[in-house]
Amino acid sequence: MTAETKPGSTTTVYQVKGMTCGHCEGAVNEEISALPGVSSAAAVAATGQVTVVSAAPLDEEAVRAAVDEAGYELV
16 A cells, blocks of 8 residues: 555555456455545556555455455555
8 A cells, every 4th residue: 555645645555466357456446436535546457456545545444345345455
């Protein structure tokens, strides 16, 4: 996981194991986007990365639970 702070928001890149297609990306995006404070989530199956923009840094366990709910694993 890497984090970069921008004015008024935080961008964090998470590594997710198990995504293989656009449907996988959509499932992960949907679950992470539902977390409080998240303004966008962009999963890329080819790299296994999910870029999340939020109002403040997210609790990693909340992100892990969202990814798990989608059926994948936060690395």
